[in-house]
Ligand SMILES: Nc1ncnc2c1ncn2[C@@H]1O[C@H](COP(=O)(O)OP(=O)(O)O)[C@@H](O)[C@H]1O
C-alpha cells in the first residue's frame with residue numbers, strides 16, 4: 001500500500017483530524033546558526049486534541065522547532081499561528097517579547113529533557129508550579145497552593161513532597177514537576193522535548209503512562225519530540241519525521257510505522273523492529 | 274573687560290561641593306526618576322569626601338537639591354546625633370550655607386538612612402533615602418541586564434515566588450526591611466532598608482521621595498501622591514512590626530517604631546527610634562513651647 005499525503009487523501013483517511021481546524025500552523029520555517037541550517041522550510045500543522053510526534057536523529061532540528069513553537073527563538077523566515085479563543089489571528093513571531101511571554105505563560109506549556117531548563121531547582125516544587133500562576137496574575141496564596149497541588153496531583157507527583165526542592169528529587173519526579181508546571185494553566189498546547197530520555201526504562205514507562213492519562217482525560221494537544229521511535233509509537237496520533245532540518249515524511253502514526261515511504265523512515269522503522 | 278570680570282572668584286570647591294555638570298546630570302536623572310516612578314535611573318556617581326556605602330548616593334542628591342534657603346535634617350536610623358548623620362549634615366551646611374535642623378517640621382530636605390520620620394511630611398519637603406541595594410530583583414536574578422529586562426516587562430513572577438517560598442518554609446513572610454513594593458502600579462522598587470512600619474508612609478504621601486544608591490550608581494523616586502503598594506498576597510495581609518504596645522523609656526511615648534536596647538538581665542528596654550520626636554515629647558512635658566506635628570501612626574495604628 002502506498003501512502004497518499006494529498007489533503008484529499010488525508011481527509012478521507014482521517015476525518016476526525018481534518019474536520020477540526022488546526023490549532024497550530026507553521027509555514028516555511030527556516031533557521032540557520034552560522035553555517036548550520038537547523039531548519040529548512042519546515043511546515044507543521046497540529047490539530048486540537050491530538051498528539052503530534054516529531055522523530056528524528058540527534059541534530060535533526062527537533063528541539064529548534066519546539067523552541068520556535070514556544071516562542072523562545074525566532075526563525076529567519078516563516079510564520080506561526082495559533083488559534084486561541086481570546087486572540088486574533090496573526091503571525092506570533094511579530095509579537096513583542098512581552099506579548100510572547102504573556103502568551104506562552106497563558107497558553108503554552110513545555111517540558112524539557114533537561115529539568116534545569118524548566119525548573120528553579122532550589123525553590124519548592126509547588127512554588128515552581130505557583131510561579132506560572134503568579135505570572136498570570138493570581139495573588140491569593142491559598143488559591144496558588146490549591147492549584148499547585150491539583151496540577152502536581154494530575155501529574156501523579158506524590159503530594160507529601162510538594163514542597164521539596166527539585167534538586168532533592170529523582171529525575172522522574174523532576175519531570176513530573178515540569179509537567180505540573182506546564183499544565184497548571186490548562187494550556188492550549190503542551191510541548192514535550194524528549195521528556196523521558198534521561199530516565200530509566202521503568203520510570204520512563206510510568207511517566208509516559210501519566211502523559212497518556214492526561215491526554216485521555218483532558219484532551220490536551222501535545223507535540224512530543226523524541227529520537228525514540230518506541231516512545232513516539234506509544235503516544236502519537238500523527239508523526240513528522242525530521243532529518244537535517246527538513247521534514248522527510250509525515251502522516252498518521254500507523255501509516256508511518258506500517259508503511260514508511262521515505263528511505264530514511266524505512267531505515268529508522270526497520271532498525272527499531 | 275578683564276578676564277577676572279568674566280569669571281568667578283577662586284573658591285576651594287563649587288557651591289554644594291559637586292561641580293555644575295555633575296549636578297546637571299543628577300538633576301536630569303532625578304527628573305527622569307520622577308517621570309517614571311520607581312524606575313531605577315543610572316547616574317555617574319561622583320566622588321564625595323565619604324566612603325561608598327556611607328550614604329554617598331543620598332548625599333549627591335541632597336547636594337544637588339540644596340540652596341542657601343534650604344534647611345537640612347539628616348538622620349541615621351532615626352537619630353540626628355549619630356556621628357555619620359551629624360557629619361553629613363555639617364558637611365552639607367558648610368558647602369551650601371543651608372541651615373541645619375533636627376526638627377522634621379522645619380526641614381526642607383530630610384536625608385535619611387533606613388527610616389522615614391514619624392511626623393507627616395508636607396508637600397514642600399523632600400525625603401532623600403540612602404540606598405545600599407537598589408535592585409529588588411537581585412536576589413532572584415543575579416544578571417543585572419536581565420533584571421532590567423524583567424523590570425521593562427513587569428516580569429515579577431520570581432519575586433512573588435520568593436514571598437510564596439517564605440510562607441511555605443516559615444509560615445510567614447520573613448522580609449523585615451526593604452520590603453519590595455510596587456510603585457504606581459508599574460515598577461517594583463526596594464524602599465531602601467526602612468522597616469515595614471515605614472513603607473505605608475510612602476503611599477500617596479504629600480512629599481517627594483528620592484532614593485539613591487551611590488555605590489550602585491542608581492536613583493529612583495516616588496513622586497507626591499503616588500501609590501506605593503507592598504507586594505502581598507490577597508489572603509495574607511501586610512503586617513508591620515509589632516511595636517504599637519511598646520513604650521519609650523526616656524520620653525514615655527508609645528505607639529511608634531522603637532529601638533530595642535538589650536539589658537544585662539536578658540530583657541530589653543525600648544527607645545523611640547525617631548529620636549527627635551522623643552526629644553520634643555520630653556521638652557513638651559517639661560513645659561517648653563514645642564510643636565509636635567501630626568504623625569502617620571496614632572496609638573500604633575496607621576492613620577494618615
Ligand atoms: N543555539 C544554537 N547555536 C548554534 N547551533 C545550534 C543552536 N541550536 C541548535 N543548533 C544546531 O542546530 C542543529 C539542530 O539542533 P537541535 O534542534 O537541538 O536538534 P535535535 O533536537 O533534533 O537533536 C544542530 O546541528 C545543532 O548543533
Ligand SMILES: [Mg+2]
Pocket residue numbers: 062063064193194
Ligand atoms: Mg533535542
